[in-house]
Amino acid sequence: MKHPCKITTVVAITGLVTAACAVSGPTPARDGRRTPPVHAAAHHADGIATVSPTWIDGLRVIRDSGNDRSCPWSIAYPQVPGADAFTAALRRMVEGRRADFLGQACDQPAWELNLDFAFLAASGDVIGVRYTEWWLGGAGDGRSTTTRWYDTETGKVLPASALVEPGSMGKFAAGLGTALARKQGFDPQAFREAMADDASRARYLDDLAFTARGDLVVTFDESVVGVAPAGQLRAVLPAATVRPLLSDFGRRVQRQVVEPERRLRLNGTVSPSPTLPPASEESSDCRRVKCVALTFDDGPGPSTEVLLAHLARYHARATFFVVGQNAVMSPDVVRQTAEAGHEIGNHSWSHRDLTRLTADQVHDDLRRTDEAIRKASGVTPTIVRPPYGAVNAVVRARTPHPLVMWSVDTLDWKYRDAARVTRAALSAAKPGAIILFHDIHPTTVAAIPRVLRTLSARGYHFVTVTQALGGGEIPRTRTVFSGVSPAL
Structure with missing residues (x-):
């Protein structure tokens, strides 16, 4: 059975939380679109090939979160211009998972939902995304994974099982069973039930992806084809073995993973990014004038460039606490933010509650986020804002930079009302x-x-967090709640 807090009619979403690997700089295409480098593919620790499709003009990460510590959640999905059906399908999926979580978990102590994703392919005529879901607080490790695919030729969103030719499903299942038989905790009877009919296969074959060599990796969620303590079970089918069993679409996916084309065939158009003037270089001495630090979390998002234009009109500097995954997907916006004179802070890779991670996981999460921001903007963050403001002794010890909280919470995450x-x-x-x-x-x-x-009329100067704290280096061990509060 699935994780006990999941509704069984909803496809689960999770796996290893790993960064979508950054790639070398994009090259210009004849049609003006940026195109991927030849060797765009990289791979996760589990061997699955991933790409960072920074060549897709207008690619954005749509992220939302609930910052109530009693029921924290964070969801995200990519918005791909020209692939509206794919974007809509991913949105429905993640919003469905959020609805399930809020309906079942918020009356339980210490639960958390986090949805993360990585691109498996984004070139030629295919797009693939792998989702990782952490639903923490119940039985098991709270982790599951799923993949979704998009055929740009037909405009159809396809499940993972669409990679296999229906007429070859029997041979595919037999090979899969042989590969899984060597896994500790494998349950042959549960596997036969999972492969019993089209409906079961569509439900349980929900995570199929390729390695950079073209081998097919099939991942089953906890308790689907094995005992719960075994966790997720994975089988790897060699490229030569699986190729005859793939559908036409599956072979196209395999080809784009192994030898990606230098463009993605989409018809979407986006508006060019505006060129903004840098913020005022005038130094504001916050010991002599009234200063306020406006800080913006969880981005960049679809409206960040509009926000940058608002700030530029008032020569205002601000601090942006950026999510690493978003920086990988929208490096131009992060670079534009830094070039406009704003401060860039670290807000974790995918907005997980850091107090739930081990010391090494905290360090790795923040290190990867620092690196993603550095690659995007040329600037390495010097401050961290932990998601949900969640801090413990482990987080303090393993965070490479000072922790910066806030003194005023506008509750904009709760009340979506501008006034x-x-x-x-x-x-x-x-x-x-x-x-x-x-x-x-x-x-x-x-x-x-x-x-x-209004604040300008009251005589306030808009500064970064570091400027508000005197412009010097903040001690790493200090947790800052406001520019006038003592270290805590």
């Missing part, structure tokens, strides 16, 4: 305040012009 967000910011603003916003919400971005206009 309410504006009132919350203006009523609580005071010299030295660090105000928390989230640039992933259009309602928040819509509130910013009035916030800037």
Whole structure:
């Protein structure tokens, strides 16, 4: 059976949380679109090939989160111009998982939902995404995985099982059973039931992906074809063995993973990114003038460039706590943010509650995020804001930079109302305040012009967190809650 808190009619989503590997810089195409380098494929620790499709103009990560510590959740999906059906299908999937979580888990203590994804392919006529879901707090390790595929020729969103030719499913299942028989904890009877008919195969064959050599990796969630303590069971079928069993689409996917083309055949168009002037270089001495630090978490998002334009009109500097996964998918926006004079902080790889991770996992998560931001912007973060503000002794010990919280929470993550967000910011603003916003919400971005206009009229200067704290280096062991609060 599936994880006990999951509705069995909903496909699960999770696996190893790993970064979509960054690639070397894109090369210009004749049609003006950026194209992937020849060797775009990389691979996870489990051998599955992934790519960072930074050559897709207008690619964005749509992220949402609930910051209530009693029921934390974070979901995300890619928005691919020209693949609207794929974007919509992924959105429905992750929003369905969030609805399940909120309906079942929020009356339980210490539960968390986190959805992360990586691109498996994004070239030629195929796109593939692998989702990792962590649903923590119940039985088992709370991890599951699923893959979704998109055929740009037909515009159809396809399940993982579509990689296999229906007429070859019997031979495929036999080979899969042979490979799994060597796995500790494998249950042959459960496997036969999972492969019994088309409906069962569509449900349980939900994570199929290729290695960089073209081998097919099939991953089953906990308790599907084995005993629960065995966790997820994986089988690897060699490329030559599996190729005759693949559908036409499956062979196209395998080819694009092994030898990706230098373009993705999509018809989407996007508006060019605006060129913004840098923020004012005027130094604001916050010991002599009124300063406020506006901070924006979870981005970049679809409205971040609009936000940058608002800030530029008021020569305002701000601090953006960026999610590593978003930086990989939208490096141009991160670079533009840094070039405009704003401060870039680390907000973890995929917005997981760091207090649930081991010391090594905390270190690795933040290190990978630092590296993703550095590759995107040329700037390495010097401050960290932990997701949900969740901190313990392990997080403090393994975080490479000072931890920065906030003194004013606008609750924009809870109330998606621009007027309410504006009132919350203006009523609580005071010299030295660090105000928390989230640039992933259009309602928040819509509130910013009035916030800037009103606080400017009150004589405030808009500075980065580091500037608000005196412009010097913040001790790594310090946890900052506001520009005027003592270290905690």
